[in-house]
Amino acid sequence: MVFSSNVFLLYFMPVFFLVYFLMPKRTRNYVLLFASVLFYAYGAPEFVIQLVLSTIANFFIVRWMCKTEKPVRKKLLCALSIIISLGLLLYYKYGNFTMENLNALLGLAGKPGLTWTRILLPIGISFFSFQSVTYTLDVYRGINKPLEKLSDFILYIMMFPQLIAGPIIRYNEVADQIRERQSTIDDRLQGFYRFVIGLCKKILIADVIGAEVDAVLGPSNYALLSVEQLNDIASRIATLDTGTAWIVALAYTFQIYFDFAGYSDMAIGLGRIMGFRFPENFDNPYNSASITEFWRRWHITLGNFIKNYLYIPLGGNRVKHKSRMYLNLWLCFLISGLWHGASWNFIVWGALHGLFICADKLFLTKLMQKLGRIPSVILTFLTVCIIWVFFRVERLDFAWMFIQRMFAFDFAPIYFSANSQLYVTMIVAAFFSFFTLSKFGLKMQEKVYFSEFSNKKHIVAWCLAAFAFVFCIAALNATDFSPFIYFRF
Amino acid sequence: MTFDIILFGLLMVLLFLPLLQRKTTFIPIKPLKGVFETTEKPELTFDNYKDGTYQGQIEKYISENFGFREPVIRLYNQYVYSFFNKTYCHFIVPGKNGHLFYDQAVNDYYGTEIPKHFDSDEAFMAKADQEVALMKLLRDMLHWYGIEFMAFMAPDKPSVYPEYMPRRNPRQPDAVKCVEYYDTKMTEAGIPHIEMTKWYQQIKDTASFDVFTKTDSHWRFSAVYGYDSLFRYMNSLNDFGIPKIHIGPVQSYTTDKLEGDEETLNLLFPIKGTNTKYKADITIETDSTTRKPRVLFVGDSFIWSLEEFLPWRDIMENVEIWFYNSTAYVGFEKETFKVSEINKLCSLLNADYVIYYSAGHQWWQTSYGFLEDAIQQLNVSDSLIQLTRQMNAIRNDEHWKKAIQIQASMQGTSFDQMLRQEATNVICGNPLLKDITPMDKESIIRIEKEKIENIWRSNSTIMNQIKEKAKAKGISVDSMLKLDIQWVINQKIEKGELFNN
Numbered sequence: 001m002v003f004s005s006n007v008f009l010l011y012f013m014p015v016f017f018l019v020y021f022l023m024p025k026r027t028r029n030y031v032l033l034f035a036s037v038l039f040y041a042y043g044a045p046e047f048v049i050q051l052v053l054s055t056i057a058n059f060f061i062v063r064w065m066c067k068t069e070k071p072v073r074k075k076l077l078c079a080l081s082i083i084i085s086l087g088l089l090l091y092y093k094y095g096n097f098t099m100e101n102l103n104a105l106l107g108l109a110g111k112p113g114l115t116w117t118r119i120l121l122p123i124g125i126s127f128f129s130f131q132s133v134t135y136t137l138d139v140y141r142g143i144n145k146p147l148e149k150l151s152d153f154i155l156y157i158m159m160f161p162q163l164i165a166g167p168i169i170r171y172n173e174v175a176d177q178i179r180e181r182q183s184t185i186d187d188r189l190q191g192f193y194r195f196v197i198g199l200c201k202k203i204l205i206a207d208v209i210g211a212e213v214d215a216v217l218g219p220s221n222y223a224l225l226s227v228e229q230l231n232d233i234a235s236r237i238a239t240l241d242t243g244t245a246w247i248v249a250l251a252y253t254f255q256i257y258f259d260f261a262g263y264s265d266m267a268i269g270l271g272r273i274m275g276f277r278f279p280e281n282f283d284n285p286y287n288s289a290s291i292t293e294f295w296r297r298w299h300i301t302l303g304n305f306i307k308n309y310l311y312i313p314l315g316g317n318r319v320k321h322k323s324r325m326y327l328n329l330w331l332c333f334l335i336s337g338l339w340h341g342a343s344w345n346f347i348v349w350g351a352l353h354g355l356f357i358c359a360d361k362l363f364l365t366k367l368m369q370k371l372g373r374i375p376s377v378i379l380t381f382l383t384v385c386i387i388w389v390f391f392r393v394e395r396l397d398f399a400w401m402f403i404q405r406m407f408a409f410d411f412a413p414i415y416f417s418a419n420s421q422l423y424v425t426m427i428v429a430a431f432f433s434f435f436t437l438s439k440f441g442l443k444m445q446e447k448v449y450f451s452e453f454s455n456k457k458h459i460v461a462w463c464l465a466a467f468a469f470v471f472c473i474a475a476l477n478a479t480d481f482s483p484f485i486y487f488r489f
Numbered sequence: 490m491t492f493d494i495i496l497f498g499l500l501m502v503l504l505f506l507p508l509l510q511r512k513t514t515f516i517p518i519k520p521l522k523g524v525f526e527t528t529e530k531p532e533l534t535f536d537n538y539k540d541g542t543y544q545g546q547i548e549k550y551i552s553e554n555f556g557f558r559e560p561v562i563r564l565y566n567q568y569v570y571s572f573f574n575k576t577y578c579h580f581i582v583p584g585k586n587g588h589l590f591y592d593q594a595v596n597d598y599y600g601t602e603i604p605k606h607f608d609s610d611e612a613f614m615a616k617a618d619q620e621v622a623l624m625k626l627l628r629d630m631l632h633w634y635g636i637e638f639m640a641f642m643a644p645d646k647p648s649v650y651p652e653y654m655p656r657r658n659p660r661q662p663d664a665v666k667c668v669e670y671y672d673t674k675m676t677e678a679g680i681p682h683i684e685m686t687k688w689y690q691q692i693k694d695t696a697s698f699d700v701f702t703k704t705d706s707h708w709r710f711s712a713v714y715g716y717d718s719l720f721r722y723m724n725s726l727n728d729f730g731i732p733k734i735h736i737g738p739v740q741s742y743t744t745d746k747l748e749g750d751e752e753t754l755n756l757l758f759p760i761k762g763t764n765t766k767y768k769a770d771i772t773i774e775t776d777s778t779t780r781k782p783r784v785l786f787v788g789d790s791f792i793w794s795l796e797e798f799l800p801w802r803d804i805m806e807n808v809e810i811w812f813y814n815s816t817a818y819v820g821f822e823k824e825t826f827k828v829s830e831i832n833k834l835c836s837l838l839n840a841d842y843v844i845y846y847s848a849g850h851q852w853w854q855t856s857y858g859f860l861e862d863a864i865q866q867l868n869v870s871d872s873l874i875q876l877t878r879q880m881n882a883i884r885n886d887e888h889w890k891k892a893i894q895i896q897a898s899m900q901g902t903s904f905d906q907m908l909r910q911e912a913t914n915v916i917c918g919n920p921l922l923k924d925i926t927p928m929d930k931e932s933i934i935r936i937e938k939e940k941i942e943n944i945w946r947s948n949s950t951i952m953n954q955i956k957e958k959a960k961a962k963g964i965s966v967d968s969m970l971k972l973d974i975q976w977v978i979n980q981k982i983e984k985g986e987l988f989n990n
Binding site for chain 1: 500505508539548558562565568
């Protein structure tokens, strides 16, 4: 189930909150747990049992790990728990990719390929696998005690607001909230406002722009397309004029941000209605003056995960040779790319980001500082925009062809010349992307997202949120385009 | 705190309102207009749940059935229309100043429609040439049965009002356009046809009405003139005697009632400045020489104006419409069938005219398969032989032959014509005359006398002559009339016109 669906907005959410708030406090976790299983079972019926079973297995393995005194056994149990979590991820997410490349290699060696039935990717597997890993490692490192109740652990892994597209919540960030939390009426109202802001980002901006991006680049998952469809896309890209290519690249840059940030807003909002305080996942990433800063602002919870559970264990900054540090950094981004998708374009995307991060450390940051804040933000934004091409266009040859069209300086009439909705939406997206570059913008963001609301402010916010909610349902049903990008990861 | 609770309570009410409305319909709501497919509520089974089809279907079902769906959809439609001049109505695109256009027509105007369906202009031209050849063949075949075939290209709004067109990137100026190519080729092949767009372009600045209303991609009131031209042209092909259409002075009026494509945009508010409509008194002139034809129309939605703006029952004896050669609307009551399920041969042979019509931009769709179908139905190897055999069978049945002779005499048509009609009726499974008991001579003479008397009495010239003859002979007009009628009857008997073989 996705948040921007009629089933969720018109049935699941009202009924869930009614039941949740009518129940006594001590039973609310069970209501949430039941709803979360239902939520996941609705969208991924074939995988829900495996998810529940692997979660239960992890819970007991970690408990066993805590009770055992022997360090070797402790390590082994920790490894077993991680293997279970990441094993599922590796099998479901990278099985197809591995077999395709293996068969390609066998083909090159003149040997017949291995037969393989394509595996469907369970929704949200990348997110809950990582959450499970954080639990195991945090408990192993002694940062937190293990949860007492199995139901609480399943709830931590499967809590529906963040189950399928994050934010990736470290166990120690919500452990206390799962046991005990306060949900004031103010939280509930502000949570709803935040949810609606996310819904608007998703439906009114990301989906509108996304439909136009798809019109040029085709649907995002190329693995599901026929040869004819791929040929169509290739011929469209090959004949793109430079203006259209840039508009598409910029459009996708805004689409992916508003899509993913919208989802995070919705997750944070839903959590807040119930009294949870989930970590922020975005901090105006397009205001970054370098790629390093971009990664401090973009998908913050993934960045933290990579840092804490990969970069630092690899040695972090405390390595003997700087070259090793650069290699570690680059490897982290390569793996981050691979986490986003099992195909070469994601690896290239991660590798490029890794290269820029290394370049930042070597010389780029100093150079950017000399240029000044605004030129640096513009250059960083354009760099991110170009690199996004590898993220969106899943075939490397197509992606390269697209980038060539961006720099072909072929100024034929633009494909979208009469599409005012696209342009207006992109302007709105740009406005909200860069709004917080100003002090006024930052102040406004603070007021809307994080400050206490007076009665007067509540009335205004409630009316706006109610209208926006109805308007989003209208948009959702008047158009038929609403898939979330980040569910695939 | 209390204030917050009230707001939270209101929030819960807001979330539950659609459910409440769906279950109770406590607020009556104006339905959405237009044709749309509806999804049946799916039944939950383990299999459809496991493979995800249930989830997809229920989402679609809810999307079509949630409470307050109608105003909510109108709200978003109004937003995209007002701010971006865009609609979600299938195929309808807004132009400038509130004008609505059909998307394909706009594409054809800019030369971008053909490349969507053909690999090259040459491929389109080859297909069109083949199509025109088929039209010629069909026309020749139908002629043998005494049926006229013609083509009718309804006008395209973009060519009439290019100044209101939505902005698009045109293809090269010499790009092939559907309307122009077919028009030229049909003229070269000698296929009778009317291309209405040119005429509409000529009259648009001088006519006392808008030849296309703003909010419709189809013609509306102006269709009256288009159909008047069509029926005149049809009549000119074979002097059938089709009743004439008289159009009175055009009057404009305003109404808040939405019509045409504007209605199907499903907006909250009407488009500005679009409430002027037109009407005129239309009369149909008939006399003893007029005959109402049976017409088979094959084509697109431009036909519906015929029913809306003209008294079609007074012009035609019968009508059959094969909408996109897919749905058949039979008779004035528009009894609906699938074209694939009706007796096509019967429909073709029962028509006096077969009209293939479509808006110009749609002609690339190659008659929706109609031409091939019709030619196959009329193929000499089966239908013609079938008809000939049937005619011979009737000739060899004295009883049946007599009935046809009498009927031909009564209707004032030839024996051969009546014979072919009856044979056609038999093929269609509806023989009219086979079991009729032949009348005796007295009855035939009586009916013939009555027929002649009716015709003469309605003709003032003949009646004046009879009055003069009666005066000269000193007898009453009625007696003179009877004497003359008897004389004509005697002549017919002598010539064998009444009781011939």
